[in-house]
Amino acid sequence: MAIKGYIRERFFPHIWCPGCGHGIVLNSLLRAIEKLGMSKNEIVVVSGIGCSSRISGYVDFHTLHTIHGRALAFATGVKMSRPELNLIVPMGDGDALAIGGNHFIHSARRNIDMTAIVMNNRIYGMTGGQYSPLSGYGTLATTAPYTNIDYAFDTVELAKAAGASFVARSTTYHVQQLTKILKQAILHEGFSVVEVLSQCPTYFGRKNRKGTAADMMEFYKDNTTPVGSKAKKENPDLIERGVFVEKEMLEYCREYEKIIERAMKGRS
Amino acid sequence: MxxxxxxxxxxxxxxxxxxxxxxxxxxxxxxxxxxxxxxxxxxxxxxxxxxxxxxxxxxxxxxxxxxxxxxxxxxxxxxxxxxxxxxxxxxxxxxxxxxxxxxxxxxxxxxxxxxxxxxxxxxxxxxxxxxxxxxxxxxxxxxxxxxxxxxxxxxxxxxxxxxxxxxxxxxxxxxxxxxxxxxLPKQGELPLVERLRTSVREGVNYHPYLPREDGRLPMSDFGGVHRYNVTGLFHDMWGFPSDNPEVVHDLIRHLVDKIRNNVNQIARFKEYYLEDAKCILISYGSSARSARHVVEYLRPRGEKLGLLELQTLWPFPHDIVNEKCVNAKHVVVVEMNMGQILREVKRAVERPERVFIANRIDGVFITPKDIRDILRVIQGKGV
Missing domain, CATH: 3.40.50.970 (Thiamin diphosphate (ThDP)-binding fold, Pyr/PP domains)
Incomplete structure (x- = not known):
């Protein structure tokens, strides 16, 4: 199916600002789904609240636009009831890791089969540019007018520590890689985390003098490096991208099927 | 056996x-x-x-x-x-x-x-x-x-x-x-309402938020043949976000009216000795047990006491409470809080000044004696 076939045109134009990276993530996600040849009826997209979360409305799947931070909890209910469905959960950095941080680590710990996409623009965009748990020390935001003294989470390290069985990172500059990673993440059976560095020129960029959207994407090009590259050893400030974790682990819904088997046996 | x-x-x-x-x-x-x-x-x-x-x-x-x-x-x-x-x-x-x-x-x-x-x-x-x-x-x-x-x-x-x-x-x-x-009732003894699913076939436009004439809203299961959007934003019949004043107004009216217009269908209550009761106790939950005990105890002793036990608290059945209490000299709400249903009962009856409360708020279950002591005061029989 052509990419256009996955879009709800009725919903357009989208709400994202000019230069926003989220449209690129949407593009990559749909290309990944197209390459996988998945049927639209088998995909459920669950999102929370924020700029990123509006992605659910634009796609012609079963779409659930929930409340701030709780997308993974809603998705857990959908997945447990209908394990054969493919769950994709796009979230913003504040949505996933501030208000939704608890659900993020616990979903990872359970290894429930779904794909969590953290669209990291390092800011709360929809409310006008407040600092997020991924803004980082020394950044500026409307709620950090002097400077931000909060350290940032490293999404990849957090997901690894919480037990996610697939962990990857890419950027809106590296669209080919992003599509490939999203494909892998969706295919992976277990909890997959994909962090996407996605520019917000309107708030993060402007406040922090990062230039235009194109400048911010160039920053991704110049300041990231493939996982385990020599460049990283020479320059530890570079951000690694690629697949960090891909391991086989017992998946939650399959394990629950075994619980049902045991419970039913005990009964007869 | x-x-x-x-x-x-x-x-x-x-x-x-x-x-x-x-x-x-x-x-x-x-x-x-x-x-x-x-x-x-x-x-x-x-x-x-x-x-x-x-x-x-x-x-x-x-x-x-x-x-x-x-x-x-x-x-x-x-x-x-x-x-x-x-x-x-x-x-x-x-x-x-x-x-x-x-x-x-x-x-x-x-x-x-x-x-x-x-x-x-x-x-x-x-x-x-x-x-x-x-x-x-x-x-x-x-x-x-x-x-x-x-x-x-x-x-x-x-x-x-x-x-x-x-x-x-x-x-x-x-x-x-x-x-x-x-x-335990046998299977089939109590009626069960199953999910009302849409009869709209695949390929035909399904409007997830367009109520039928009877106000009910047939659903399509996630994972089924109809793909639609669900959002906590105000939304139109497609489930798409909308800030159109008409859409916003109609949705909130629909959400409130579908319950409000069915107060009596949703109302569940029990009544004991209300026909000739001069004093009516209104209670619910565990405190209704003590209230009922008081009624059963005082009836044989000549007190025209009755009990209205509410099961549906919201939507509050104002008309039913009003009607049941119309001939009562006193109404006493028995509950374990500072008077939450008391306020609703006062709003429901003709003479709110005749509505009193018998309550406990100390974590201890309210006893029949607690209620009887308060009844004595209300009836002017002393403390």
Whole structure:
């Protein structure tokens, strides 16, 4: 199916600002789904609240636009009831890791089969540019007018520590890689985390003098490096991208099927 | 011979039996006193029938999970108490806004805050009504004995499916933990309302939020042939966000009216000796047990006393209360809070100055003697 076939045109134009990276993530996600040849009826997209979360409305799947931070909890209910469905959960950095941080680590710990996409623009965009748990020390935001003294989470390290069985990172500059990673993440059976560095020129960029959207994407090009590259050893400030974790682990819904088997046996 | 259908169990277990009878498929919850037995028992019982149980990381997640599961066509429930019920309020509003059937059990303990976890209270009556933000309507039901706990739990699922609304079962610690007899109805004995699914075929436009003429809203299960959007934003018949004033107005009217226009259908109550009663006690939940005891005790002693036991608390059955109390000299509301249903009764009756309260707010179950002492004062018989 052509990419256009996955879009709800009725919903357009989208709400994202000019230069926003989220449209690129949407593009990559749909290309990944197209390459996988998945049927639209088998995909459920669950999102929370924020700029990123509006992605659910634009796609012609079963779409659930929930409340701030709780997308993974809603998705857990959908997945447990209908394990054969493919769950994709796009979230913003504040949505996933501030208000939704608890659900993020616990979903990872359970290894429930779904794909969590953290669209990291390092800011709360929809409310006008407040600092997020991924803004980082020394950044500026409307709620950090002097400077931000909060350290940032490293999404990849957090997901690894919480037990996610697939962990990857890419950027809106590296669209080919992003599509490939999203494909892998969706295919992976277990909890997959994909962090996407996605520019917000309107708030993060402007406040922090990062230039235009194109400048911010160039920053991704110049300041990231493939996982385990020599460049990283020479320059530890570079951000690694690629697949960090891909391991086989017992998946939650399959394990629950075994619980049902045991419970039913005990009964007869 | 032992009758397998008679059980001697806790109220929390009676609630579980009712939920399973109603067809519960999915439960998500988080441990909290005094509701925990519901989760424990369902973790054992649900997989035996192919259902699913999950212990979530908190009550917010529990509400989210049951709403998600309900969208796939499952009958769902969660159970909690005061602090957990507070955490559930935002997602409860989401279920109201998106019209997703679900049942929430609150086995009340004393609050505010951590309060008095192992003791009884009925302090969450208003929270059940107005806990989530924004204009809305809600259904809240309670019961005073285990047979009624079973019945009202089945009712809660039926009402939830009929009106596509969350239903709150507002039990209390005494009901939850007290043991008494429950006679299990046979399958088929009580009517069950199943999910109303759309008859719109694949490829034909399905409007998930366009009510039928009778006001009901047929659903399509997530994963089925109709793909649609569900959002907590105000939305049109497609489920698409809208800030069109007409759409906003119509949706909020629909959400409130579908409950408000069916107050009498949703109203469940019991009455004892009301025909000639000069003094009417109004009570609900466990405190109705003591109120009924007082009535049964004083009737043979010549006191024209009656009891109106409310099971449906919200929408409050104002007309029914008004009608039942029209000939009463006094009305005494018996409850274990500072007067939450008292206020509704005063709003419902012709002469609010004749409405009094007999209450306890100290975590101790209200006794028949507590009520009789207050009756003496009201009737001018001294302290």
């Amino acid at each position: 032992k009758n397998q259908n008679i059980k001697f169990i806790q109220g929390n277990e009676a609630c579980v039996e009712g939920a399973l009878y109603a067809g519960l498929d999915f439960f998500a919850g988080y441990p909290i006193t005094p509701s925990t037995e519901i989760a424990e028992l369902l973790s054992y019982r649900l997989p035996q029938k192919g259902g699913k149980f999950i212990q979530m990381e908190d009550e917010i997640a529990s509400m989210g999970a049951i709403i998600g599961a309900s969208l796939t066509g499952s009958k769902v429930m969660t159970a909690t108490s005061g602090p957990g019920f507070s955490l559930m309020q935002e997602a409860l509003g989401y279920a109201i806004m998106t019209e997703i059937p679900c049942v929430i059990v609150n086995v009340q303990r004393g609050g505010p805050s951590t309060g008095i976890p192992t003791h009884v209270s009925q302090g969450d009556v208003y929270q059940a009504r107005w806990g989530t933000h924004g204009d809305h309507a809600i259904v809240t039901i309670t019961a005073s004995n285990h047979q009624d706990v079973f019945q009202t739990t089945v009712d809660a699922f039926n009402i939830s499916e009929t009106y596509r609304t969350p239903v709150i079962l507002l039990y209390d610690e005494v009901i939850g933990h007290m043991r008494e007899q429950l006679v």
